[in-house]
Amino acid sequence: MRKFNFIKTSIEGVFIIEPTVFGDERGYFMETFQKNEFEEAGINEYFVQDNQSKSKKGVLRGLHFQYTHPQAKLVRVIKGEVFDVAVDLRKASKTYGKYVGAVLSEENKKQLYVPSGFAHGFLVLSDEAEFTYKCSDFYNHEDEGGIIWNDPEIAIDWPFKNDEIILSDKDKLYKKLSETSTNF
Ligand SMILES: Cc1cn([C@H]2C[C@H](O)[C@@H](COP(=O)(O)OP(=O)(O)O[C@H]3O[C@@H](C)C(=O)[C@@H](O)[C@H]3O)O2)c(=O)[nH]c1=O
Numbered sequence: 001m002r003k004f005n006f007i008k009t010s011i012e013g014v015f016i017i018e019p020t021v022f023g024d025e026r027g028y029f030m031e032t033f034q035k036n037e038f039e040e041a042g043i044n045e046y047f048v049q050d051n052q053s054k055s056k057k058g059v060l061r062g063l064h065f066q067y068t069h070p071q072a073k074l075v076r077v078i079k080g081e082v083f084d085v086a087v088d089l090r091k092a093s094k095t096y097g098k099y100v101g102a103v104l105s106e107e108n109k110k111q112l113y114v115p116s117g118f119a120h121g122f123l124v125l126s127d128e129a130e131f132t133y134k135c136s137d138f139y140n141h142e143d144e145g146g147i148i149w150n151d152p153e154i155a156i157d158w159p160f161k162n163d164e165i166i167l168s169d170k171d172k173l174y175k176k177l178s179e180t181s182t183n184f
Pocket residue numbers: 051053061062064065073120121122139168
């Protein structure tokens with residue numbers, strides 16, 4: 001029996017992944033990652049770091065990447081609901097500068113697989129959200145990069161208005177994609 005449904009998106013290599021959920025009188029059980037099925041779907045990653053964050057409503061974390069140690073990410077929500085975004089930064093890609101957006105929630109249990117060569121970010125839609133993800137390379141502070149969340153050329157259709165959005169000081173300072181030199 002298959003444990004995951006891999007749904008292709010408008011960007012090559014990005015998948016929405018739906019788990020098979022086994023409910024019973026105790027609650028539920030699901031697998032959240034399994035090497036064999038992911039590899040069959042074309043996702044060949046060796047994940048080396050797992051992260052978790054909690055954020056309040058309106059918090060937008062992103063759009064982040066690492067310049068020379070890019071991280072593929074497998075992301076999901078364990079509490080609440082977010083709008084999650086992956087922006088294609090792969091120079092040779094026919095969807096360069098385009099994005100995929102998906103609502104991920106505690107309820108729908110969907111995951112987003114974001115390959116290396118993407119910027120990633122999310123906006124919290126619920127009162128609070130706990131977010132967890134696997135990464136294919138280690139965090140490297142010196143290597144961190146980002147793109148401003150409201151870059152008009154990417155034109156992400158965030159579900160909240162500008163004045164409802166809470167950013168870190170670092171995320172406020174990022175520039176547009178056209179002013180950022182990446183090498184993916
Ligand atoms: C991301 C990260 C942060 N930190 C530390 C650095 C800092 O003191 C504190 C908070 O870091 P940040 O503000 O960068 O956290 P955050 O804004 O949540 O950064 C994350 O955003 C999402 C969208 C991603 O895709 C991730 O890859 C990562 O960039 O945690 C680590 O120690 N390891 C890590 O892997």
